[in-house]
Structure formats: C-alpha cells, structure tokens
Amino acid sequence: xxxxxxxxxxxxxxxxxxxxxxxxxxxxxxxxxxxxxxxxxxxxxxxxxxxxxxxxxxxxxxxxxxxxxxxxxxxxxxxxxxxxxxxxxxxxxxxxxxxxxxxxxxxxxxxxxxxxxxxxxxxxxxxxxxxxxxxxxxxxxxxxxxxxxxxxxxxxxxxxxxxxxxxxxxxxxxxxxxxxxxxxxxxxxxxxxxxxxxxxxxxxxxxxxxxxxxxxxxxxxxxxxxxxxxxxxxxxxxxxxxxxxxxxxxxxxxxxxxxxxxxxxxxxxxxxxxxxxxxxxxxxxxxxxxxxxxxxxxxxxxxxxxxxxxxxxxxxxxxxxxxxxxxxxxxxxxxxxxxxxxxxxxxxxxxxxxxxxxxxxxxxxxxxxxxxxxxxxxxxxxxxxxxxxxxxxxxxxxxxxxxxxxxxxxxxxxxxxxxxxxxxxxxxxxxxxxxxxxxxxxxxxxxxxxxxxxxxxxxxxxxxxxxxxxxxxxxxxxxxxxxx
Amino acid sequence: xxxxxxxxxxxxxxxxxxxxxxxxxxxxxxxxxxxxxxxxxxxxxxxxxxxxxxxxxxxxxxxxxxxxxxxxxxxxxxxxxxxxxxxxxxxxxxxxxxxxxxxxxxxxxxxxxxxxxxxxxxxxxxxxxxxxxxxxxxxxxxxxxxxxxxxxxxxxxxxxxxxxxxxxxxxxxxxxxxxxxxxxxxxxxxxxxxxxxxxxxxxxxxxxxxxxxxxxxxxxxxxxxxxxxxxxxxxxxxxxxxxxxxxxxxxxxxxxxxxxxxxxxxxxxxxxxxxxxxxxxxxxxxxxxxxxxxxxxxxxxxxxxxxxxxxxxxxxxxxxxxxxxxxxxxxx
Numbered sequence: 001x002x003x004x005x006x007x008x009x010x011x012x013x014x015x016x017x018x019x020x021x022x023x024x025x026x027x028x029x030x031x032x033x034x035x036x037x038x039x040x041x042x043x044x045x046x047x048x049x050x051x052x053x054x055x056x057x058x059x060x061x062x063x064x065x066x067x068x069x070x071x072x073x074x075x076x077x078x079x080x081x082x083x084x085x086x087x088x089x090x091x092x093x094x095x096x097x098x099x100x101x102x103x104x105x106x107x108x109x110x111x112x113x114x115x116x117x118x119x120x121x122x123x124x125x126x127x128x129x130x131x132x133x134x135x136x137x138x139x140x141x142x143x144x145x146x147x148x149x150x151x152x153x154x155x156x157x158x159x160x161x162x163x164x165x166x167x168x169x170x171x172x173x174x175x176x177x178x179x180x181x182x183x184x185x186x187x188x189x190x191x192x193x194x195x196x197x198x199x200x201x202x203x204x205x206x207x208x209x210x211x212x213x214x215x216x217x218x219x220x221x222x223x224x225x226x227x228x229x230x231x232x233x234x235x236x237x238x239x240x241x242x243x244x245x246x247x248x249x250x251x252x253x254x255x256x257x258x259x260x261x262x263x264x265x266x267x268x269x270x271x272x273x274x275x276x277x278x279x280x281x282x283x284x285x286x287x288x289x290x291x292x293x294x295x296x297x298x299x300x301x302x303x304x305x306x307x308x309x310x311x312x313x314x315x316x317x318x319x320x321x322x323x324x325x326x327x328x329x330x331x332x333x334x335x336x337x338x339x340x341x342x343x344x345x346x347x348x349x350x351x352x353x354x355x356x357x358x359x360x361x362x363x364x365x366x367x368x369x370x371x372x373x374x375x376x377x378x379x380x381x382x383x384x385x386x387x388x389x390x391x392x393x394x395x396x397x398x399x400x401x402x403x404x405x406x407x408x409x410x411x412x413x414x415x416x417x418x419x420x421x422x423x424x425x426x427x428x429x430x431x432x433x434x435x436x437x438x439x440x441x442x443x444x445x446x447x448x449x450x451x452x453x454x455x456x457x458x459x460x461x462x463x464x465x466x467x468x469x470x471x472x473x474x475x476x477x478x479x480x481x482x483x484x
Numbered sequence: 485x486x487x488x489x490x491x492x493x494x495x496x497x498x499x500x501x502x503x504x505x506x507x508x509x510x511x512x513x514x515x516x517x518x519x520x521x522x523x524x525x526x527x528x529x530x531x532x533x534x535x536x537x538x539x540x541x542x543x544x545x546x547x548x549x550x551x552x553x554x555x556x557x558x559x560x561x562x563x564x565x566x567x568x569x570x571x572x573x574x575x576x577x578x579x580x581x582x583x584x585x586x587x588x589x590x591x592x593x594x595x596x597x598x599x600x601x602x603x604x605x606x607x608x609x610x611x612x613x614x615x616x617x618x619x620x621x622x623x624x625x626x627x628x629x630x631x632x633x634x635x636x637x638x639x640x641x642x643x644x645x646x647x648x649x650x651x652x653x654x655x656x657x658x659x660x661x662x663x664x665x666x667x668x669x670x671x672x673x674x675x676x677x678x679x680x681x682x683x684x685x686x687x688x689x690x691x692x693x694x695x696x697x698x699x700x701x702x703x704x705x706x707x708x709x710x711x712x713x714x715x716x717x718x719x720x721x722x723x724x725x726x727x728x729x730x731x732x733x734x735x736x737x738x739x740x741x742x743x744x745x746x747x748x749x750x751x752x753x754x755x756x757x758x759x760x761x762x763x764x765x766x767x768x769x770x771x772x773x774x775x776x777x778x779x780x781x782x783x784x785x786x787x788x789x790x791x792x793x794x795x796x797x798x799x800x801x802x803x804x805x806x807x808x809x810x811x812x813x814x815x816x
Contacts, residue, residue, distance in 0.1 A: 006533050007574025010526045013497050017573035037569045038494055038560075043609035054744060054758045058605045061498020061648060105504070113530055135530040136512060136522055145510040152505055153732030160739015161730035162505075163498040163648055164746075166759070167739045174704035174740030176802040184733075311612070313568060321569075390802055391705035464533035480496050 001028065006464055007035075009472060011110040011135075013062045014479025016437075018468065019319075022458050027468070030446070030453035032437050034322040037294070040484040041309040044427040049075060049396055049419050052427065056415065057164050059429065060481045062105075064163035065098040066408035067481075070415040070429075073404030076170035078419055081394035085262065087172020089380045090158055090390060092259045092266070093185070094168060095406070096377050097154045100192075102409035103336065103366045104151075106476045107200075107230075108133070108144040111363065114469050115237055119459075125237055128227055140199075140230065147195040153188050157181050172391035177384050185381045193374055201371065202229025208371035212346040214354060217364075231367055243360040244351075247471035249452035250331045251356045253338035254281065254435070256414065258407035259376075266376060267407065270342045271327065274356045276349045278342060283405065285328040286414070288430065291442035294318040301326065301442070304416040304428040305401065321483040324438040324447060325430050333357050333448045334411030334435045335475060337365035345372075357452075359474040366409075366476070398422045408432055410476045431481035449475060486551035486662055488515070489543060489586065490525040490596075493570050493579040494606040494615050495557025498648040499597040500527050505731060506651035514655050518662040523548065533574055544585045552661060553590035553635075554654075555583055555618055558599040558606040559628040562614035569613045580628055583618070587629055591636045592661050593618065594644060596654060601643035601675065602749035603627075609753075617643070619675065623749040639668065643675035646723065647746035650730060653680050676722065676747065685718035685736070685743045686772075688726035697791040698784050699799035704759075705740055708799025712768055715759045716742035719772040723747045 007017030019031040040059050044052055056071040057064040069091060076082070083091065113135035120126050132140050155162035158175055167175040177185070193205060201208050202224060208231075211217050217235070226236035238244065257269030272278045287301035294315055297308035301324075311321070326332075337357055340348040347368060351361045397419070404415040411432030418426040438447030449472065458465040492500070504527070506514055515522060524531060524539055531539065542548045559580050560569040567578025575582070587593050595618045598604035602622055606615035617627040619641040625631040627641075634640060644653050657677050660666040672681045689695065694709035701708035710716035718726075718736075721743050725735040736743050744758050745751045755769075756762035762769045771780045794806040 005574055008526070008533065008536055008572055010524075010529055010532050010536065013527070015492070015526075015570065015573045015579075033573070035571050035573050036494065036560075037613065038606050038615075039609075039612045042612050043605075045609065047609070048757045050760075051754075051758050055605065055608065058496050058498070058647065061496040061501040064496070064498060064501075109504075109528065117530065136528055142510060142512055145504060145512065146507065149505045149507045149510070150732075156729060156731030156734030156738075158739075160734045160736045160741065161725075163496075163501055165739055166736065166741035166744075169704045172705070175738075176705055176707075176740070178803070311563070311569075313563065386803065389705075391703070393703050464535070469532060 004463065006468060011113065011473060012477045012479060013060070014482070016472070016477065016479050018453070018472065020453065020468065025458050025460070027453050027456040027458060030450045031319050032439060032447060032449050033320045034437060034479055034483045036479065037311055037321040037483055039311065041427055041429060044424050047424045049078070049417070049424055052417070052424065053166055053169070059484045060478060061163045062102055063098070063408040063410070063413070063478055063481055065094055065159070065165065065168070066406055066413050068165060068168045069095050070404035070406045070413050072168045072170050073406060074402040074415040074417040075396070076402070077404065078400035078402030078417060079170060079394040079396050081171050081392060083172040084389045084392055086177070086384055086388050086390045087392070088261050089384050090173035090175065090177065091168055092261065093154065093377055093380050094159045094165070096259065096373050097152065098162065099409040100370055100373055101148055101152055103370055104144065104148055107363070107366065108140050110476065111473045112140070112234070113138070114466065114473065117466060119466050123240065125240065129233060129237060132230070132233065143199060147192060150188065151192040154185060157184055169391055171393050172389070174391055176390040177386055179386045182381060182384050182386060186378065189374065189378050189381060196370060196374065200230045200367070202232060205371040205375055208368065209375070213350040217347060234363065238360045243470065244355045244358050246359040246456065246467055247452040247474050248356045248358050249333050249448045252330055252332050253341050253357065254327060254332040254334050254412055255339040255342040256281065256405040256407055256412040258339070267339050267343045271332070272338070272341045274352050276341065276344070276353060283403070283414070286430070287326050289324040289326060289441040291324070292317050292319055292439040293323050294321055295323065304414065304430055305418065307416070307426070307428040309428070320439045322434060322437060322439055324441040325435050326441060331438070331445060331448055331451070332435050334432050335362060336369050336409070337362045338411065339407055340365045340368060359470050362474045410478055411435060429484050431478065431484060433475070433477045433479060433482040436475045437477055437482055485519050485521040487523045487549055488520050488552040488554065488658070489523045489550055490554040490556065491579070491583065492526050493555070493557040493583070494560040494613060495597060495599040495604070497527070497556070499556050502648040503651045503654050506655055511651070511655070518659050520552070520658060520662055537575055540582060540586065543589055546589060550586065550589045551591045552594060552658065553586050553592070554594045554596050555600045556596040558603050558615035559583060559618060560606070560613045560615055561628070562612065565614070583628060587633065587635065589636070592639060592642065592666070593635045594642045594657065596644050597649050598645045598647045598746055598751065601645040604647060605752045607752060620749060640675055642671060642677065645674070645676050645747040647751070650680070650725070650728070652728060653677065672722070674749065680724045681722040681747065683722070683724040683727055685721040685723050685725050687724065689718055689737050690726070691737055694795055694799050696787060697795050698788040699791050699795035702800055705802045706800050707802070707804070710737065710742045711761065713761050714742045715744070715757065715761050717745040717770065718743035720770060721745040721747060
C-alpha cells in the first residue's frame with residue numbers, strides 16, 4: 001500500500017487536492033480535500049436580506065447566476081412573492097445561458113484536454129485529438145471561445161453582464177425586454193445553435209435530443225467518420241479507453257428540478273437509482289454533517305435551515321473545509337446525469353441501467369442537455385411579451401424563512417435563509433459539489449467522488465494518475481461553490 | 485515572449501470567467517499576438533499536480549523568468565496569520581507563502597479583481613478569513629506584500645480592480661506591459677489602470693436623460709435614474725462600463741440595477757444597503773465627488789421642476805409609455 005497526494009488540480013473551478021491509498025495499481029481509498037475557506041455564511045450573518053443578492057452570486061464566478069436565482073427564490077419564498085410570466089421566462093433564459101455556457105466550457109476547456117496528454121501518445125487517435133483539444137494550442141478552443149462569448153451576449157441583453165448580475169430579483173427580472181431585444185436574443189441563440197450543430201454534434205439538436213438508447217447512439221455515431229464532430233470524437237476515444245468503466249459512484253442520483261414556469265419545472269425534481277426507480281425528493285430530509293470537516297458548532301448532522309458554520313482546526317478527524325450533505329442519511333450524486341435520469345430521458349435511462357454513473361455517462365448527459373435546452377431557450381424567448389410586466393414587488397417581513405432550490409450546471413444548489421428583526425439571522429448554502437465532493441460522514445461513509453475513485457487504475461510511477469484526472473473532472477467540480 | 489503565471493486564491497474565479505469572454509479577437513489569439521506565453525493558468529493549462537508544483541518552484545528559483553504574475557482572489561491571512569484558510573492543493577503550504585515568494589521574482593505583479601487588489605468581497609462582514617489585497621488592505625496601503633513592495637521592474641502592484649473585471653481591462657493592461665509602455669503614470673492613486681479608471685460608470689449611461697431631469701426609478705425594473713432611490717453609485721465609480729459595454733451590449737445600469745462601485749476598495753461593505761440610496765433630509769448622501777453639494781442640490785431641484793411629463797412617467801415604468809415623438813404628453 002502506498003499513499004500519494006494529488007494536487008493542485010487545474011481545469012476545475014477553484015483549488016482541490018485528493019489523497020489516494022494505492023495497492024496493486026488500483027486506488028483503494030480516497031480522501032477529498034476542499035482546500036479553500038472563505039466564510040460566506042458568516043459574512044451574510046446580520047446583513048440586510050436584499051444584500052444577499054449582491055453577496056451570493058460572488059460565491060462563484062462560474063455558477064454566479066445559479067447562486068443569484070437560488071437567492072432570489074429564497075427571498076421570494078420569504079415574502080410569498082411569485083414572478084410574472086415574463087420574469088420567469090427571463091430568469092430561465094439567464095440561468096440556462098449560464099448553465100449551457102458552463103457545460104460547453106467544461107467539455108472543451110476542462111475535460112477534453114486531458115486526452116491530449118503525452119501519456120496517450122501511443123494511441124492511434126492521439127494526433128487527431130491533440131490537434132483538436134490540446135489545452136491552449138488546440139483548434140477547438142479558438143472556435144469555442146468566440147462561440148461562448150457570443151452566446152453570453154444574452155447576458156448583456158438580459159442581465160447586464162456576466163458573471164455577477166443583479167437583474168434577477170425575487171419578483172422577476174429588473175431588465176424588461178424591449179421588442180428589438182427579443183429579436184436579438186433569438187438571433188444570438190440561432191448563432192449558438194449553428195456552432196453546436198456544425199462543430200460539437202455534426203447533426204441537428206433535435207436529432208441528438210431524440211436518441212433513445214445506447215444502441216441508437218452507437219448507430220448514430222457510425223453514420224459518419226469519428227473525426228467528423230467533437231461528440232463523435234469523444235465517443236470514439238471513450239470506447240477505446242472504456243470510459244464507461246471509470247468512476248462509478250453510489251448510483252443514487254438527485255435533482256431539485258429546474259426552469260420554473262407557472263408552477264412547473266421543465267426538468268422534474270426527484271431521486272433515482274441506476275434502474276430509473278424514481279422517488280419524490282423530500283428536502284426536509286437533507287442534513288449536513290461536519291464530522292470530517294475543519295468545523296465546529298454542531299454535535300449532530302442538522303437540516304441546513306438550522307445549520308451552523310464555524311471554522312475550527314481543532315477537529316482531529318477533519319481533512320477538508322467541506323461539510324458532508326446527506327439525503328435521509330444517503331450519499332447523493334448530482335449533476336446533468338442525475339438531472340436527465342430523474343427527468344426520465346430514454347437515452348440516459350438506458351446508459352445508466354447498463355453501466356451506472358460513470359465518466360462517459362456524465363459527459364454524455366451534459367452534451368445531451370445542450371441539445372435539449374437550446375431549443376427550449378428559443379421557445380422561452382419567443383414567449384416573452386414586451387407589453388406585459390417583468391417584475392412584481394412585495395414587502396419583506398421582519399421575520400421569515402425561505403428556501404431557494406435550483407439546478408446549476410453541475411447539480412443541485414440550495415439556499416436556506418432565516419430573517420429575524422429585518423436582518424439575516426442564518427444563511428446556509430449547499431452547492432452541487434458539496435454533495436459530490438463531500439468528505440466522510442460520522443458513519444465513515446465516503447462522499448460521491450471518494451467512492452468513484454475507488455478502483456481507479458494507477459500506472460507505475462504515475463504521480464498524477466490520468467484516470468483520477470478523468471474521474472475528478474467528469475463531475476465538473478466547482479470548488480469555490482463547494483465550501484463558499 | 486513574456487511568461488505569464490496566473491494563480492487563484494480567496495475569490496470566485498469570476499475574473500477568469502470574464503476574461504474568457506474576450507472578443508475581437510479571442511483570449512488565446514490576443515495573448516499570442518501580444519507575445520505572452522501562458523506559463524500556467526488554473527482554468528486553461530494542461531499541467532496539473534506535481535508538474536505545476538515543479539514549475540512554480542522553478543519560477544521561485546529563477547530558472548524560469550517570471551515576467552508577469554497575475555493573482556486573482558484575496559490573500560487569506562487567517563486563521564491568526566497562518567494562511568491555513570487556503571493551503572495550495574498538493575503542497576500543504578499556504579497560498580500566501582507561494583505568492584510572497586513568486587512576487588519576489590516577478591517583473592510585474594498584477595492583482596486581477598477587487599479581491600486581489602483590496603480584499604474585496606471575501607473581506608466583507610467581520611472578515612473571518614483575514615482577507616486582504618496584495619498591496620492594499622481595503623483603502624490602506626499594505627496588504628500581503630506591504631506598502632514598500634516593488635516588483636523587479638520597480639512597479640507597485642497593478643490593481644485591475646472590479647468585481648468582476650471587464651476582459652479588456654486585463655488584456656489591455658497586459659498588452660501595455662508587453663509593449664513596454666506600462667509605468668507608474670499609467671495608474672491612478674489606488675493603483676488602477678487609468679485606461680479604464682479615468683472614466684466614471686455614469687459616462688455613457690443609457691439612463692442619462694433621466695439623470696439630467698432627476699426623473700428617478702423607484703422600484704427594480706423601472707426605467708428612470710437609479711441614483712436617487714436605488715443606490716446607484718455610477719457618478720462616483722471609476723470605470724468605463726457604459727462606454728465600453730459588457731457581454732456585447734450590457735452594463736449594470738443597462739441590466740436594470742445599480743452600480744455598486746465594485747472597482748473601489750471596501751465596496752463590499754456599503755454604509756447603508758447596496759440597492760437603496762441613503763438620504764439625509766430627503767437628499768441622497770454621496771453625490772458626485774467633485775461638484776459642490778449646494779450647486780448639485782440647486783441644479784437638481786431646478787431640473788426636477790423642468791422634468792417633462794414624458795420622463796416623469798417613463799421613469800417609473802418598465803417600458804416606454806411616451807416615446808419622444810408624442811409631443812402632447814410633454815405639453816400637458
């Protein structure tokens with residue numbers, strides 16, 4: 001048995017280190033350390049409730065709008081205020097804009113460059129993949145960056161800027177859309193659709209979104225040479241490297257559901273196992289455990305509405321700044337794969353039933369989501385009626401409690417807010433990567449990534465095992481959100 | 485080629501995310517054209533783990549020339565000065581130690597964003613993490629590196645303040661450095677590049693006509709000027725956000741919300757509330773900085789008396805009720 005410390009990880013948002021115990025070229029156990037503590041939950045104590053709309057987006061530069069929406073929902077819940085239809089449409093467009101940009105950034109800039117590493121030099125596909133995806137030097141980043149930047153022009157129109165907007169308010173959007181702006185939004189979306197269809201997929205979004213099984217996906221891939229689109233390239237190397245055998249975790253998947261419109265969420269909420277057995281999400285059963293964090297102030301796991309955040313290096317069992325969230329005591333995996341499984345997409349149901357949560361399936365769910373959500377963004381944009389209201393107004397009570405639950409690109413994000421005497425008495429945040437990169441709980445059960453790393457292959461002499469790199473990045477971690 | 489090393493600490497990574505929005509041309513082409521070699525960047529580079537640690541050590545030992553050191557995020561000194569709130573992954577060493585050592589080798593040290601410049605959002609509240617900037621702690625000179633720090637080129641830390649920073653604020657500062665055109669005359673008295681800090685957010689604000697006539701918005705979503713009620717600090721904030729918009733066509737005020745003066749030290753702790761204007765006897769506190777208060781009040785009441793009906797009504801509406809052509813509304 002040997003132990004190695006891997007870090008700093010780059011091409012994840014924020015800083016991360018992982019301790020691995022290795023035996024006979026396999027990871028036996030892993031401990032994940034979120035190395036940065038900033039204390040947002042402490043910063044928010046005593047602040048004016050509306051000021052949380054300024055602070056919480058700044059938890060994260062890549063999930064900024066998701067934080068913004070969760071905060072606006074929590075404030076709206078506190079004041080029993082609902083957004084008008086235009087407000088919901090604009091919120092969904094802004095949130096989807098961030099989420100889709102994040103999925104794209106993850107694929108091109110964070111995940112794929114690992115396949116251009118020298119360790120794969122002997123592979124027959126290497127030259128093609130290196131030419132396309134090598135970090136900084138590859139062709140793809142030069143095509144993807146302008147497409148991403150133009151797509152984010154939606155933020156200029158709908159949210160002022162990205163990241164760190166204040167346009168999303170509890171009562172809707174502070175940015176009313178004029179009729180010509182609505183047309184610009186549609187034009188920007190069509191430009192982005194073209195990039196996705198010509199470069200990423202090599203087919204129409206609708207064609208990708210309606211693939212129903214692993215077999216149909218394989219047949220689709222075989223219609224054209226593997227070099228002809230970025231998705232086909234990923235499928236090719238995924239098959240060669242058997243990425244569907246890497247990084248299987250707990251196979252319990254959770255989604256809060258997303259994109260609220262008139263009482264319904266476009267993606268439904270719930271919990272699912274690998275066979276697609278779905279049950280309702282009971283958020284009252286969410287707890288956070290601090291037994292393995294550098295934290296104090298809670299003897300037992302607590303529901304976030306009663307949670308305490310108090311850093312302390314005195315905890316001898318501590319190895320991370322991260323708390324351990326559990327749902328009814330269970331470890332959950334969250335993210336695009338969970339979202340599409342819970343929402344019952346046939347392709348994802350089939351893939352997960354066959355091979356569970358793994359590196360390949362997590363990546364495919366992200367790309368599939370791009371193909372599903374961009375056409376929906378077009379529909380939302382068409383539904384905006386510039387003559388109708390965008391923002392309603394209410395009065396914040398002196399004492400109230402509110403919850404805001406939303407899906408960021410990388411999974412389920414919740415804000416729990418308590419207002420007393422007109423000020424924030426408690427504000428607790430559980431981010432997607434808090435779930436996925438949780439440390440052990442008081443029963444000693446490792447978090448989702450910690451379990452996913454067990455059995456990862458380590459080649460002789462590897463200091464930064466490449467399989468570990470793939471598995472870690474397959475979760476698209478956001479470490480600045482994780483601890484906040 | 486100039487070597488650029490970028491590290492992140494107590495921040496959100498949003499300045500990097502914003503930088504990736506660089507356009508005409510894209511970021512990678514811009515750096516390449518400027519002759520800047522990305523030695524390592526946490527979001528972009530291939531190297532991870534031990535390769536990075538080795539590279540940082542070589543830069544510290546002077547084996548690799550370090551022309552530009554960009555730091556994003558505040559420097560976390562806590563708890564009790566130990567820097568334990570951020571030990572750099574895989575090293576067990578506080579990030580503040582890495583930055584101190586690297587800053588001794590850097591020809592130019594650049595703070596990207598208000599966190600790295602002054603402490604920023606991470607320093608809000610009781611500042612439990614003891615967050616500070618590279619060479620400022622809020623408005624005070626000092627910070628991690630101290631008031632007397634000079635990089636190898638003889639410069640103080642360049643403070644590209646903003647939360648987040650506009651992509652061009654960064655690329656243009658880097659280009660000035662690459663062209664050898666950057667010296668102390670290029671920054672203002674808080675170390676911010678004058679290329680953007682010589683402007684005010686008010687300049688080019690699309691709500692300008694409402695400002696002129698003091699036709700004010702009262703609630704989020706309304707079209708009027710946001711200075712009187714909504715907490716807007718655009719007349720005091722140093723930045724060119726409305727001259728050179730964000731994400732194509734945007735800015736905070738165009739997006740329907742107040743400027744919170746995010747390029748200034750200590751913006752994270754507003755005296756009152758971010759989205760509400762503090763007033764004394766009905767007059768907003770914090771008027772334009774270089775205008776005599778009595779004159780401002782006199783002009784404001786004069787222009788308020790002259791406000792056309794069109795602006796008065798549009799200011800408290802989400803959409804234009806009276807377009808300028810409808811002269812009738814004005815003469816009511």
